[in-house]
Amino acid sequence: MASGKLCGFRCIVRTFAGAAKSVPSCNRNSHYGSLGKKFMGIDIRKAAPADAVSACNLLRRSIEEVCAPDHRGRPEILDSWLSNKTPDTVAAWFASPTNYAIVAERDGKLLGLALLTQAGKLALCYVEPGALRVGVGRALITAVEEQARAWNIRKLHLHSPESSAQFYERHGYANAGLEKSCFGLECSLMWKQLDADAQSEAKRKRFCNCAE
Numbered sequence: 651m652a653s654g655k656l657c658g659f660r661c662i663v664r665t666f667a668g669a670a671k672s673v674p675s676c677n678r679n680s681h682y683g684s685l686g687k688k689f690m691g692i693d694i695r696k697a698a699p700a701d702a703v704s705a706c707n708l709l710r711r712s713i714e715e716v717c718a719p720d721h722r723g724r725p726e727i728l729d730s731w732l733s734n735k736t737p738d739t740v741a742a743w744f745a746s747p748t749n750y751a752i753v754a755e756r757d758g759k760l761l762g763l764a765l766l767t768q769a770g771k772l773a774l775c776y777v778e779p780g781a782l783r784v785g786v787g788r789a790l791i792t793a794v795e796e797q798a799r800a801w802n803i804r805k806l807h808l809h810s811p812e813s814s815a816q817f818y819e820r821h822g823y824a825n826a827g828l829e830k831s832c833f834g835l836e837c838s839l840m841w842k843q844l845d846a847d848a849q850s851e852a853k854r855k856r857f858c859n860c861a862e
Contacts, residue, residue: 704760
């Protein structure tokens with residue numbers, strides 16, 4: 651899914667930065683961050699540095715297997731994509747106070763993980779290869795979007811490998827076209843305005859002449 655390289659989106663981050671001006675403290679997490687939230691039978695909890703080894707293994711498996719249609723085994727792409735997927739690096743990502751990292755589990759087994767930055771970037775969103783199409787990705791996206799709203803972030807953005815772009819489109823993300831990611835792969839630049847539905851409803855009510 652998302653690239654996970656944690657590099658910026660040079661051409662759109664400046665546009666989206668204003669949407670995150672009022673981001674509260676990281677201590678103001680949504681109820682997904684308080685451990686024990688279930689979504690479609692999947693447990694969503696906040697990731698901890700202690701999860702780093704298992705999370706790192708999941709990241710590498712997902713990139714190598716699920717994203718195979720994208721990297722096609724090309725060493726210059728795959729090696730670069732995997733280069734920062736180490737337990738120490740993942741632990742640092744999870745420990746950062748400016749990141750919101752979550753994991754998805756079922757019966758204690760790690761099935762997926764996601765990471766949101768306070769800049770509104772979905773920097774990680776990966777699912778265990780054997781747990782695709784059972785609602786894990788949807789559960790992660792739902793939790794991340796709820797946390798973004800808690801942080802007053804109005805727009806999310808990410809780089810998606812082409813093979814995963816349709817997943818994000820089904821969940822309301824617009825595809826702004828291809829852009830080369832920081833590890834050299836042509837990815838789809840995806841974004842979603844989280845307050846779009848609310849704005850449309852407010853506009854409809856504002857110009858409605860019908861009686862209340």
